[in-house]
Amino acid sequence: MGKEEVIEGSIWVPEPGLRAFTVAVLRRLGVPAADAKVAADVLMAADLRGIGSHGVARLPRYVTGIKGGSIVPKGSSRTVKQTRATALVDGGNGLGQVVARRGMELAIRKARQTAVGFVAVRNSNHFGIAGYYSMMALKAGMIGLASTNAAPLVVPTFGRTAVLGTNPISVAVPTGGDEPFVLDMATSVVPRGTIEVYDRQAKEMPHGWAVDTTGHSTTKPRAVLEALAKRLGGGILPLGGEGEEFSGHKGYGLALLVDILCGALPGAATGLDVYADEDAANVGHFFGAIDVRAFRPLNAFKRDMDKLLRTLRDSPKAQGHDHIYVHGEKSFAMERERRAKGIPLGPKVVESLRKISGDTGVQWIA
Numbered sequence: 001m002g003k004e005e006v007i008e009g010s011i012w013v014p015e016p017g018l019r020a021f022t023v024a025v026l027r028r029l030g031v032p033a034a035d036a037k038v039a040a041d042v043l044m045a046a047d048l049r050g051i052g053s054h055g056v057a058r059l060p061r062y063v064t065g066i067k068g069g070s071i072v073p074k075g076s077s078r079t080v081k082q083t084r085a086t087a088l089v090d091g092g093n094g095l096g097q098v099v100a101r102r103g104m105e106l107a108i109r110k111a112r113q114t115a116v117g118f119v120a121v122r123n124s125n126h127f128g129i130a131g132y133y134s135m136m137a138l139k140a141g142m143i144g145l146a147s148t149n150a151a152p153l154v155v156p157t158f159g160r161t162a163v164l165g166t167n168p169i170s171v172a173v174p175t176g177g178d179e180p181f182v183l184d185m186a187t188s189v190v191p192r193g194t195i196e197v198y199d200r201q202a203k204e205m206p207h208g209w210a211v212d213t214t215g216h217s218t219t220k221p222r223a224v225l226e227a228l229a230k231r232l233g234g235g236i237l238p239l240g241g242e243g244e245e246f247s248g249h250k251g252y253g254l255a256l257l258v259d260i261l262c263g264a265l266p267g268a269a270t271g272l273d274v275y276a277d278e279d280a281a282n283v284g285h286f287f288g289a290i291d292v293r294a295f296r297p298l299n300a301f302k303r304d305m306d307k308l309l310r311t312l313r314d315s316p317k318a319q320g321h322d323h324i325y326v327h328g329e330k331s332f333a334m335e336r337e338r339r340a341k342g343i344p345l346g347p348k349v350v351e352s353l354r355k356i357s358g359d360t361g362v363q364w365i366a
Ligand SMILES: NC(=O)c1ccc[n+]([C@@H]2O[C@H](COP(=O)([O-])OP(=O)(O)OC[C@H]3O[C@@H](n4cnc5c(N)ncnc54)[C@H](O)[C@@H]3O)[C@@H](O)[C@H]2O)c1
Pocket: 001, 002, 003, 051, 054, 126, 127, 128, 129, 130, 131, 148, 149, 150, 151, 166, 167, 168, 169, 170, 182, 183, 184, 185, 186, 187, 190, 191, 324, 325, 326, 327, 328, 329, 330, 331
C-alpha cells in the first residue's frame, strides 16, 4: 500500500483542466463558486497525492447526493456552541469538503488565540482525504489533526458484521527544511476499493484483510463485497487483521476512537447509523490544531523534527530495500510528478465523468 497503481487503459489529464471541469459541474448543480472551488481543491489534492479513490472518481457520488437532496449545495454550516478553544459545528448537510475546511479553519483560529483548538462537526457528508485538513495547520506552524467517521464496513474483533467505518485519522506536523510528517490513514487494513480491485482482477486476497459471513478471514473478494452490499455480514478487518494475534483489537480500538470523537462527541451518527438515513448521512468529523509555540520555539521544534526524520531515513535498511520512508513522503513525490505529467483516470472513471458531462452540459475535457 501507499503507492497507487495506475489502472490499465488510463488516460492522463492535466490537473488544471480537471479542476475547472469539477468546479463547473458543481456550479451547475447550484454550489456557490467559492464552495465549488474548495470541493474541487480537496478532490484534486487527493488525485495529485496518489489517492485516486478519493479524488474526482468520487464526483459522481457527490452529484447523486446533491440531486437526491442528501447533500445541500448551498450548505450553511453554523457554530452551535463554543468556548475559547472548542466549537461544536452543525454542517447543515452541506458538501463534506466545504464543511470540513471551515471546521479546520475555525480550529486554527482558536489555536491562534489559546494555543489549542478542537472542533467537532455533525450533519456533514463524506469529506474526502483527511490529510487535506490536517495539513492546513502546517502554514500556521501548528500540528493538525483531522478525522471522520464513515459508512459501516469494518468488523470489530471477534465479530461477524461490519459496524464501524474505515474511519481515517490524519496528523500533520511541521518540519524545517524537510517535507512535513503527514500521517493519513484509514483504521482498516485496506479500503473497500482495494478489495474491488482484487475482484475485478479475479485475484485472491491475502488472508487477514476481510472476513466472510462466519466472521473468519477469507481470500475471496467477491464473497465479501456481495455480503457487504446485501448486508448479510462479513466485512473489512481493522488494522492488525483477524483476532488478537497481530493486534486487530488495537486497530478496532482506533476505529472506535474515531467514531467516539467524530460521532458521539458532536452528536453525529455513529456505527450502523452513519449513512443509514438516505436523506441525511449525518457524518461527523473532528479537527484539532496545536500551536507548537505554546511548548517550545517553533524553530527549535522544527530542528528536532528534521533530526528525528533524518535518523529514521538514515537507519539501516532491510535486505532488498534501499529507502525508509516518512509518512507523507510518497505523496509529496507523487504530487510533484503529477503536476507536471497530469492525473491518470481509469476507463470507468472517465466513463462516469463523461456521463456527468452529458447530464450537466459541462463539456468534458479529454
Ligand atoms: N473520508 C473517508 O470516509 C475516508 C475513509 C477512509 C480513508 N480515507 C482516506 O483514504 C486515504 C488512504 O488511506 P490508506 O489507509 O489507504 O493510506 P495508505 O495505506 O496509502 O497510507 C497510510 C499512511 O502511510 C504512509 N506511508 C505509505 N507507505 C509508507 C512507508 N513505506 N513508510 C512510511 N509511511 C508510509 C502514507 O504517507 C500515509 O500517511 C487517506 O487519505 C484517508 O484519509 C477517507
